[in-house]
Amino acid sequence: xxxxxxxxxxxxxxxxxxxxxxxxxxxxxxxxxxxxxxxxxxxxxxxxxxxxxxxxxxxxxxxxxxxxxxxxxxxxxxxxxxxxxxxxxxxxxxxxxxxxxxxxxxxxxxxxxxxxxxxxxxxxxxxxxxxxxxxxxxxxxxxxxxxxxxxxxxxxxxxxxxxxxxxxxxxxxxxxxxxxxxxxxxxxxxxxxxxxxxxxxxxxxxxxxxxxxxxxxxxxxxxxxxxxxxxxxxxxxxxxxxxxxxxxxxxxxxxxxxxxxxxxxxxxxxxxxxxxxxxxxxxxxxxxxxxxxxxxxxxxxxxxxxxxxxxxxxxxxxxxxxxxxxxxxxxxxxxxxxxxxxxxxxxxxxxxxxxxxxxxxxxxxxxxxxxxxxxxxxxxxxxxxxxxxxxxxxxxxxxxxxxxxxxxxxxxxxxxxxxxxxxxxxxxxxxxxxxxxxxxxxxxxxxxxxxxxxxxxxxxxx
Ligand SMILES: Cc1ncc(COP(=O)(O)O)c(C=O)c1O
Ligand SMILES: N[C@@H](CCOP(=O)(O)O)C(=O)O
Numbered sequence: 001x002x003x004x005x006x007x008x009x010x011x012x013x014x015x016x017x018x019x020x021x022x023x024x025x026x027x028x029x030x031x032x033x034x035x036x037x038x039x040x041x042x043x044x045x046x047x048x049x050x051x052x053x054x055x056x057x058x059x060x061x062x063x064x065x066x067x068x069x070x071x072x073x074x075x076x077x078x079x080x081x082x083x084x085x086x087x088x089x090x091x092x093x094x095x096x097x098x099x100x101x102x103x104x105x106x107x108x109x110x111x112x113x114x115x116x117x118x119x120x121x122x123x124x125x126x127x128x129x130x131x132x133x134x135x136x137x138x139x140x141x142x143x144x145x146x147x148x149x150x151x152x153x154x155x156x157x158x159x160x161x162x163x164x165x166x167x168x169x170x171x172x173x174x175x176x177x178x179x180x181x182x183x184x185x186x187x188x189x190x191x192x193x194x195x196x197x198x199x200x201x202x203x204x205x206x207x208x209x210x211x212x213x214x215x216x217x218x219x220x221x222x223x224x225x226x227x228x229x230x231x232x233x234x235x236x237x238x239x240x241x242x243x244x245x246x247x248x249x250x251x252x253x254x255x256x257x258x259x260x261x262x263x264x265x266x267x268x269x270x271x272x273x274x275x276x277x278x279x280x281x282x283x284x285x286x287x288x289x290x291x292x293x294x295x296x297x298x299x300x301x302x303x304x305x306x307x308x309x310x311x312x313x314x315x316x317x318x319x320x321x322x323x324x325x326x327x328x329x330x331x332x333x334x335x336x337x338x339x340x341x342x343x344x345x346x347x348x349x350x351x352x353x354x355x356x357x358x359x360x361x362x363x364x365x366x367x368x369x370x371x372x373x374x375x376x377x378x379x380x381x382x383x384x385x386x387x388x389x390x391x392x393x394x395x396x397x398x399x400x401x402x403x404x405x406x407x408x409x410x411x412x413x414x415x416x417x418x419x420x421x422x423x424x425x426x427x428x429x430x431x432x433x434x435x436x437x438x439x440x441x442x443x444x445x446x447x448x449x450x451x452x453x454x455x456x457x458x459x460x461x462x
Contacts, residue, residue: 005031006024006031006318007332008026008028008327009328010024014066016064019126022205026332027202028317028321028331029315035265038271043239043270044239044245045057051087052076052080056073059072059076062228066122066126067122075121088233090102092378092380095378098402099237101407104413109410109429110307111143111406111409113147114233115225116147117151119226123217127156128157132215134159135216135217135460136217137160137162138160138162139194141164141165141307148160149177155184158217159184159460160186160219161187162186163445166190166444167189168302168306169306170416176432187442187443188455189442194300200447204456214457221257221315227262234262238272238404242402248271248272249273249275250277251403252279253308253385253389255307255313256310256314257286257316257319260276277357279360279362283310283311286359294342296342297311305387305388360391362391362392369421370382371387371421382411385409389407410429412426412428
């Protein structure tokens, strides 16, 4: 299995190389050259299997000879051992044929743990074997950063520096990043929004002197391994509701397009998916684009679902690559236009996108009203991101087809929004009950590439 860049000019890489490389050297994102197929029987055989067994079957064809089967099984087992639910990703019925896929039972209470815990294990084994040390720099709107710090804290062979937008993440998210005491993990509060953090991260990857000097690696969904690990729960949830003999639909609260793209990969692998619904908050550039209005940047408006406050949605580039028949030069041209503010999508590509995705948005009021309403109807307390998903799913779903809405974070990560909607302040689980008492360690930095590079070099030299 080889991985190729969405911009067409970087060399193709193995799984291990793509995982450790992060952004392709032509600025693109790595994708598999071909998508492995699972047959009807392969998928049917997943019924009754553990999450870990399904994970092995789904991911094995993508990893080539990076790990032996025994090593890979062991990495998967370690990755999910600390999850707070036996089935890892349980389903709850919200209404007839509408299910919530709870992806928040990992150590940082968000879906990011599914991929990040595994990536932590994979990096450790791959780097240990090579005797190499890397510097992981990540950009976060709140959840990727906390999941990365949790997965890598105290591990040999890695320093982790997370850039988050100052004042734009929830207090729980911030404390999850700023309170770990291990000296190989660091949080930087950047004076900007998430798009600024992600843009500076990509600038660092495109600055080859810095990149090679610090041995830069990435664990944002730039990294194919992140997307891959998220494909698994589409299979596990669909199979538990009767796939492959029944079609399912999924609604995915979306920002950087990694999670919904994982659903698209599941579909390409053979999982019978009817609708893949992109649910956005008021930062609705993806919904506007998928509704035929082109991809034109606006300012980022802070919302009660802050992890989705994104305008430059990194993985949409992967979707465009397929929609433009894998023409890297066309994608490079679109990304150049995005640098100037935006682009229009060709008719053929718009048609291809509409065959795979549909979309909707939730305003702030609608998100809050959905949290209130779902507590009354089903007794379920939703986080605001999951509420965006449920609101859009209710609009889009066909009552005859099971709809699975991804619950991407635990409500306790966003207690203010949840309390405002329900009057209930959801408590943190016991294992992090002292989060508010722990000392914080964070450095505030300007949204400036040189200032960030200097900070990062200083931190990893300590
Ligand atoms: C809680 C939560 N929900 C949804 C999303 C959106 O996911 P994606 O960026 O993969 O589209 C994020 C951020 O990634 C998140 O942290
Ligand atoms: N919502 C994310 C944004 C970064 O997304 P990623 O999937 O590319 O890591 C976050 O919580 O940081």
